[in-house]
Amino acid sequence: MQKLTRDVRFSINPFLDGDVVGYNSFASKPAGQGLALFFEITVAIVGDVDDQTGFVVNVVEIDRQVREHVVGIFSKTIRDKYRAGIHIDYAQINQLLIKSRDALAGKFGRAILSDLTLKLSPFRKIAIDCEDIKMSYFSEKFEFAAMHKLWNEEFSDEKNFEVFGKCANRTGHGHNYVLEITVKMPTDDSNFCVGEFEKIIDENIIELIDHKNLNADVDEFKKKNPTIENISSFAWSRIVGKFAGAKLHSVTVWETDKTSCTFYG
Numbered sequence: 001m002q003k004l005t006r007d008v009r010f011s012i013n014p015f016l017d018g019d020v021v022g023y024n025s026f027a028s029k030p031a032g033q034g035l036a037l038f039f040e041i042t043v044a045i046v047g048d049v050d051d052q053t054g055f056v057v058n059v060v061e062i063d064r065q066v067r068e069h070v071v072g073i074f075s076k077t078i079r080d081k082y083r084a085g086i087h088i089d090y091a092q093i094n095q096l097l098i099k100s101r102d103a104l105a106g107k108f109g110r111a112i113l114s115d116l117t118l119k120l121s122p123f124r125k126i127a128i129d130c131e132d133i134k135m136s137y138f139s140e141k142f143e144f145a146a147m148h149k150l151w152n153e154e155f156s157d158e159k160n161f162e163v164f165g166k167c168a169n170r171t172g173h174g175h176n177y178v179l180e181i182t183v184k185m186p187t188d189d190s191n192f193c194v195g196e197f198e199k200i201i202d203e204n205i206i207e208l209i210d211h212k213n214l215n216a217d218v219d220e221f222k223k224k225n226p227t228i229e230n231i232s233s234f235a236w237s238r239i240v241g242k243f244a245g246a247k248l249h250s251v252t253v254w255e256t257d258k259t260s261c262t263f264y265g
Contacts, residue, residue, distance in 0.1 A: 003114060004056040005044045008066040011036040012075045014082035019075060025063060030071065039074060040119040041066060041100070042127075047111030057108045069103040090126065091190035093118065094136045097128045098187065124194075128187065137249060138192065139182040142201055144210035147174040148226040172213060177228075178254040179205065179235060185246035192246060204238040228253045232263035240265060 011032025012019060022031025028038055043066060047056045077096060081088050097116050104113055117127035123141040150167040151160050160168045167173065181201055185192055209218060214226035220234050232253045240248045254260040 001046060002049060002056055003044055003046050004059075004111075005042055006059045006062040007040055007042050008063055008070075009038070009040045010067065010071050010074075011038050012071075012078050013037070014078050017079075019071075029067065037078065041070065042117040042119070043104070044114040044116070045108055045111045046114045047108070057111050061108070065104055065107045066100075069107070070100045073099050073103060089190045090136075090138070090185075090192045091188050093120075093126055094128060094187035097126070097136070098133050101128065101130045101133065133187060135184050136187045137182055137184055138194075138197075138246070139180055140194070140197065140201075142179045142181070142198075142206055144177050144179065144206050145174060146177060146209050146212050146214050146226075147172045148214040148221070149173070150225050150227065152225070172215065175255045177231075178260075180250075180252040180254075181235075181239070182249040182252075183243050183246040184249040189245055197243065197246075200239055200242050204242065205235050208238070228255050228259065228261040229263075232261050236263050236265050 009025065009028040010019075010030050011022075011028040012030065013033045013036040016033055019030035020033045022029040024031065032038065043062050045057050045062070049056055074096060077088070077092075080086075081092075097118060100116055101113060107113075113130045115127055115129050117125050119125045125139050127137045127139070129135065129137075148167075149169060149172040150164040152163070155163065179201075181197075183197070209231075212218060214221045214231075216222070218226070218234075221230070224230055232251045235253065236248065236251045239251075242248075248265065250262050250264050252260055252262040
């Protein structure tokens with residue numbers, strides 16, 4: 001059993017009656033026209049690999065099914081709502097994903113549609129588990145800059161340099177970190193406020209660690225190495241239980257674009 005994911009991109013101009021088909025699916029197809037709205041849906045499918053093709057599902061077929069059955073759901077809703085001046089909240093976005101799930105059901109043979117994720121921006125996304133559509137997952141990325149040194153006082157100098165390498169530099173070194181927080185909430189929750197969500201993260205995590213020497217300025221790390229493993233669990237402890245109507249699901253910290261750690265509590 002394997003899990004295959006495919007990003008499908010499309011654009012919609014809410015004030016035009018139709019969409020420009022386009023020929024560059026890497027950018028978006030439909031292509032949009034003028035100042036259009038860009039969307040990216042990640043489709044995750046679980047299944048066995050076909051011995052003859054080597055595919056779980058041909059990604060070309062995923063593209064075709066999404067463009068045939070899902071794009072129209074988004075374009076109709078967006079045009080109707082925009083022209084009527086009606087706000088589209090998170091509960092309504094979740095309904096679009098649920099309708100998309102229903103439209104794609106049974107379209108991939110024996111493979112099972114696992115989850116759908118809609119990117120709301122390069123740094124924000126919302127997802128549903130296709131087997132449990134009562135809950136959705138909202139994620140947002142934040143950034144902070146900090147310095148740290150990895151060192152264990154119980155080790156010899158030689159062992160510290162052996163274990164931690166460049167990260168054991170005596171005067172420390174810095175990273176531009178990325179932090180992603182994911183909360184789980186009911187799909188019919190129309191009261192989720194992203195501003196309040198961001199304020200909780202900013203006040204309880206970012207203000208404490210941004211532009212700081214983690215070893216010297218943060219009590220948690222005066223006796224504990226500020227690795228991404230420990231930073232992720234520390235960030236969890238600072239915000240767990242603080243979201244009204246939502247439950248903290250995971251905290252991910254990247255120290256480079258190649259290295260990250262996720263803590264699930």
